[in-house]
Amino acid sequence: MNAVTSFLPYAVAAWLFGIGLYGIATSRNFIHLVGCLGVCQSATYVLLLGLGYRWGSIAPIFYDHPPGTPAVDPVMQALVLTDIVVGATLTALLLVLTIQAYKRGGSLDPEKLRPMRAGGKSGRDPGSSRVRDPERSAP
Amino acid sequence: MTAFPAALLPLPVAIPLVVCAAMLATAHVLPGRLPDILATLAALTVAVLCGVIATHAADGPLIYWFGGWEPRDGVHLGIGFSVDEASGWVAAFIGLLYALTFVFAWGFFDRTHGHFHILMLLFLAAMVGFCFTRDMFNLFVWFEVMSVAAFALTAYHLAESALAGAINFTVVNSLAGFLMLGGIGLIYAQTGTLDFEGIAAAVARGGRDPVVAGAFCLVAAALMIKGAIVPFQFWLADAHAVAPSPVSVIFSGSMVSLGLFGLAKVSAVVFGGSDQVQHALPALLVGLGSFTALLGGWMALLQRHLKRMLAFSTISHAGIMLTGLGALSVDGTGGMLVYVVGHGLVKGALFMIAGILLATQASIDEIALRGLGRGIWPAGVAMALAGLLLCGLPLGALDQGTRLVQGALAQQGHGHALAAGAIGAALTGAAVLRAAGRIFLGLGPDPGDEAGAPSEDEREKANRPLWLMLAPCCLLLALDIGLPAAVIEHALPRAASAFMHRPAVHALAEGPGWLPWASVAAALAGAGYGLFRRHLPALVVRPVSASQSAPTRALEVLHSGLIGDYAAWLAVGVAVIAAVLAMA
Numbered sequence: 001m002n003a004v005t006s007f008l009p010y011a012v013a014a015w016l017f018g019i020g021l022y023g024i025a026t027s028r029n030f031i032h033l034v035g036c037l038g039v040c041q042s043a044t045y046v047l048l049l050g051l052g053y054r055w056g057s058i059a060p061i062f063y064d065h066p067p068g069t070p071a072v073d074p075v076m077q078a079l080v081l082t083d084i085v086v087g088a089t090l091t092a093l094l095l096v097l098t099i100q101a102y103k104r105g106g107s108l109d110p111e112k113l114r115p116m117r118a119g120g121k122s123g124r125d126p127g128s129s130r131v132r133d134p135e136r137s138a139p
Numbered sequence: 140m141t142a143f144p145a146a147l148l149p150l151p152v153a154i155p156l157v158v159c160a161a162m163l164a165t166a167h168v169l170p171g172r173l174p175d176i177l178a179t180l181a182a183l184t185v186a187v188l189c190g191v192i193a194t195h196a197a198d199g200p201l202i203y204w205f206g207g208w209e210p211r212d213g214v215h216l217g218i219g220f221s222v223d224e225a226s227g228w229v230a231a232f233i234g235l236l237y238a239l240t241f242v243f244a245w246g247f248f249d250r251t252h253g254h255f256h257i258l259m260l261l262f263l264a265a266m267v268g269f270c271f272t273r274d275m276f277n278l279f280v281w282f283e284v285m286s287v288a289a290f291a292l293t294a295y296h297l298a299e300s301a302l303a304g305a306i307n308f309t310v311v312n313s314l315a316g317f318l319m320l321g322g323i324g325l326i327y328a329q330t331g332t333l334d335f336e337g338i339a340a341a342v343a344r345g346g347r348d349p350v351v352a353g354a355f356c357l358v359a360a361a362l363m364i365k366g367a368i369v370p371f372q373f374w375l376a377d378a379h380a381v382a383p384s385p386v387s388v389i390f391s392g393s394m395v396s397l398g399l400f401g402l403a404k405v406s407a408v409v410f411g412g413s414d415q416v417q418h419a420l421p422a423l424l425v426g427l428g429s430f431t432a433l434l435g436g437w438m439a440l441l442q443r444h445l446k447r448m449l450a451f452s453t454i455s456h457a458g459i460m461l462t463g464l465g466a467l468s469v470d471g472t473g474g475m476l477v478y479v480v481g482h483g484l485v486k487g488a489l490f491m492i493a494g495i496l497l498a499t500q501a502s503i504d505e506i507a508l509r510g511l512g513r514g515i516w517p518a519g520v521a522m523a524l525a526g527l528l529l530c531g532l533p534l535g536a537l538d539q540g541t542r543l544v545q546g547a548l549a550q551q552g553h554g555h556a557l558a559a560g561a562i563g564a565a566l567t568g569a570a571v572l573r574a575a576g577r578i579f580l581g582l583g584p585d586p587g588d589e590a591g592a593p594s595e596d597e598r599e600k601a602n603r604p605l606w607l608m609l610a611p612c613c614l615l616l617a618l619d620i621g622l623p624a625a626v627i628e629h630a631l632p633r634a635a636s637a638f639m640h641r642p643a644v645h646a647l648a649e650g651p652g653w654l655p656w657a658s659v660a661a662a663l664a665g666a667g668y669g670l671f672r673r674h675l676p677a678l679v680v681r682p683v684s685a686s687q688s689a690p691t692r693a694l695e696v697l698h699s700g701l702i703g704d705y706a707a708w709l710a711v712g713v714a715v716i717a718a719v720l721a722m723a
Contacts, residue, residue: 021314030306
């Protein structure tokens with residue numbers, strides 16, 4: 001194949017990672033931020049699938065093909081599948097944390113939810129509704 | 140000594156996983172203390188097993204192929220565990236640290252149906268797997284399992300700052316995972332295998348190759364994020380300061396240094412044959428490491444929140460470990476391995492003391508705690524001793540590691556790194572000693588001092604007797620001091636050469652004997668200055684009133700707690716690594 005089409009997946013992967021990182025860097029909403037993290041992760045999918053792709057090959061399933069038929073690299077697909085599982089865990093965990101943070105802080109803005117900043121909302125503010133006892137906080 | 144059956148190699152990973160699954164299934168019927176006992180026993184078993192494996196690995200690495208997929212005709216298809224002596228001992232140390240942490244956390248998390256223990260055991264299994272694996276993708280999987288357990292444990296309290304810290308931690312370390320996976324994909328595409336040895340052979344054959352350099356850049360960035368190296372260090376202070384103190388013990392004691400352990404393995408073994416990578420490494424690792432040591436130490440000195448201070452101190456020591464790695468010699472890596480163990484023991488003890496203060500005095504703020512520690516003076520003695528060990532008191536394992544790292548740096552002519560490491564250690568020691576003096580002796584001026592640094596009221600449950608919390612802490616310190624120097628001198632040259640796949644060396648060089656004393660003196664002077672500033676003449680105080688200076692304030696502003704800033708710095712860090720690799 002010509003240079004442009006073989007180079008394209010890597011350019012897309014780099015673009016996705018960059019734009020996702022930019023989104024995280026400028027995000028003012030945690031749910032938007034989790035989405036941007038998903039965009040960054042998609043960059044790794046594109047990269048891995050691009051690396052494992054072979055032109056003119058079948059998917060690595062030999063049910064109705066004779067063994068020896070050229071196939072794309074199944075290892076890369078396994079890596080991507082594993083990463084999808086990891087990604088689902090991470091997204092779920094992050095969204096749970098976001099919901100809990102919203103419940104306690106009343107905001108989804110990273111600017112308003114900083115860990116232990118003197119000027120921040122969660123500084124030494126006696127009025128905040130922080131749960132202090134690990135016992136009570138367990139649902 | 141009969142040969143150790145290699146089929147038992149997965150046991151140290153399997154045991155915690157099985158116990159954790161069994162506990163998860165029976166969590167709601169297990170009576171009171173049973174999760175504590177089970178978890179402690181499981182961790183102890185892991186420690187003993189890893190120790191046995193390590194002694195058997197002295198003659199050569201033990202290898203186990205899952206499902207019997209051994210390499211044939213040079214083609215590596217299976218996934219393997221390969222344990223050399225050094226990896227085995229590091230895993231044994233981790234098991235022991237977990238066992239003592241479970242004792243420390245005895246009853247701390249009751250009525251939560253053992254969820255804390257389940258997550259911790261998962262965390263333990265991931266760490267041991269990370270030490271044992273010889274497969275890049277397996278390394279990534281353990282890296283991620285480790286991360287997910289750590290994220291959940293950080294947010295355990297579900298308090299506001301704990302959630303914010305956990306979100307920062309999760310986002311930054313997830314990005315690390317993506318970078319690592321991308322790097323692994325690149326190296327697999329280039330070499331056609333995921334096995335360490337297979338990749339190493341292919342890389343050595345390949346010559347200069349931008350794809351290999353790119354892969355190393357991504358994997359190294361990911362491991363440095365785990366290892367909290369500047370400019371990837373931001374997540375650490377947020378996460379360690381808000382996690383429950385038993386979790387902080389594990390974070391600082393083993394998780395951070397495991398990132399660097401992984402980097403040591405990857406750079407020495409997997410990319411050992413790439414001239415481009417090896418040329419770039421000294422500048423990269425020694426430079427970033429020195430910078431990290433200084434910055435972490437300086438930030439530690441500025442904190443009044445004890446756990447945050449200890450977190451920055453961990454950053455500083457991670458920098459020192461990285462400089463040892465950057466010497467690219469058996470001495471440096473061997474020193475770093477000993478340093479990992481020594482630092483884990485001392486830092487674990489210090490986080491336990493912070494937990495004791497949280498539990499008994501209901502505060503973690505150095506200023507608020509002034510003089511309140513008199514009633515629990517044994518903790519004060521332990522804290523002072525740990526502070527002295529941290530800044531380099533020539534005693535025990537941490538000092539051995541320090542001297543080996545310094546010896547390697549001196550040999551390779553990295554004078555700046557030598558100085559940076561000594562200063563970083565002195566700064567962290569000064570911070571701990573100042574806090575100990577203020578809390579346990581009531582020294583120092585009362586109000587307002589260092590008020591700019593973030594702090595927060597918090598407390599942890601006070602349902603444990605003091606001796607139960609103090610015992611594991613003292614045991615950690617005793618282990619650090621009691622680790623016989625002769626054993627290290629005897630076993631380390633062999634273990635470190637096997638770890639790096641280099642020909643065996645006979646003895647390791649040590650740094651100048653006066654340097655640790657200089658660090659201790661500097662730390663004492665720094666702590667004394669912090670405590671007795673008002674008694675000093677203005678002529679001395681005015682030029683050094685550094686905590687209000689512009690660079691210091693700028694540093695505080697940089698550690699903004701904003702995830703967006705951290706992501707931007709992450710991009711900068713990756714660019715720096717890529718640039719250094721491109722120029723090599």
